[in-house]
Amino acid sequence: AQSVTQPDIHITVSEGASLELRCNYSYGATPYLFWYVQSPGQGLQLLLKYFSGDTLVQGIKGFEAEFKRSQSSFNLRKPSVHWSDAAEYFCAVGERAGGTSYGKLTFGQGTILTVHP
Amino acid sequence: EAGVAQSPRYKIIEKRQSVAFWCNPISGHATLYWYQQILGQGPKLLIQFQNNGVVDDSQLPKDRFSAERLKGVDSTLKIQPAKLEDSAVYLCASSTRGLTYEQYFGPGTRLTVT
Numbered sequence A: 001a002q003s004v005t006q007p008d009i010h011i012t013v014s015e016g017a018s019l020e021l022r023c024n025y026s027y028g029a030t031p032y033l034f035w036y037v038q039s040p041g042q043g044l045q046l047l048l049k050y051f052s053g054d055t056l057v058q059g060i061k062g063f064e065a066e067f068k069r070s071q072s073s074f075n076l077r078k079p080s081v082h083w084s085d086a087a088e089y090f091c092a093v094g095e096r097a098g099g100t101s102y103g104k105l106t107f108g109q110g111t112i113l114t115v116h117p
Numbered sequence B: 001e002a003g004v005a006q007s008p009r010y011k012i013i014e015k016r017q018s019v020a021f022w023c024n025p026i027s028g029h030a031t032l033y034w035y036q037q038i039l040g041q042g043p044k045l046l047i048q049f050q051n052n053g054v055v056d057d058s059q060l061p062k063d064r065f066s067a068e069r070l071k072g073v074d075s076t077l078k079i080q081p082a083k084l085e086d087s088a089v090y091l092c093a094s095s096t097r098g099l100t101y102e103q104y105f106g107p108g109t110r111l112t113v114t
Helices: none
Strands: A003-005 A010-014 A019-021 A024-026 A032-038 A044-050 A056-058 A064-068 A073-078 A087-094 A105-107 A111-116 B005-007 B010-013 B019-024 B031-037 B044-050 B053-056 B065-069 B075-079 B088-095 B109-113
Touching: A003 A087, A003 A105, A010 A019, A019 A111, A024 A073, A024 A087, A032 A064, A032 A073, A044 A056, A044 A064, A044 A073, A073 A087, A105 B044, B005 B088, B010 B019, B019 B088, B019 B109, B031 B075, B044 B065, B044 B075, B075 B088
Parallel strands: A010 A111, B010 B109
Antiparallel strands: A003 A024, A019 A073, A032 A044, A032 A087, A056 A064, A064 A073, A087 A105, A087 A111, B005 B019, B019 B075, B031 B044, B031 B088, B044 B053, B065 B075, B088 B109
């Protein structure tokens, strides 16, 4: 069964500092990988996704993530954090569709980001 | 383009009562998902529809939860009777090609069971 681990429940950074949020996944084949962001009282918004190809993926709002197969990781990074980035971030793995698989998404427990001015 | 709509946004009920949530997906999206997000956890898929057929309901507590998607568009998720542990945010999402392609989420319904 697929699973996602986000080791950091809560991270605090200063505005303008760099950011890295960790994500490790377990999946039997090459996965689909996603990062979502959730602001208080809001639904989830897709930041970026990896399906195949270049392992460094660019997303919206200046975020990027790198897929490292050898480490089963898909860490999210941003070079300079803005106060508006404060939110909860979720990593997710999606199974590839086919046969009896319908492309289910499994989410990690999330990392809450606090940004100090 | 209008996003995924959900109602109500908030609901407070007593245990053993019933409750229903409504979702209107983005127009043209064939796949619709219902997730349960308990405080401090990531969303957990409850049920997935492809048009109006169920393709995955393996994590739906079928003794108390039910869902339908009429005519392959709107969907309703019902809980009857509710338990305290059902307190959560219920998120609806939709996607075009389904099957792990980009899912668009609604704002969710926050349910509190007292």
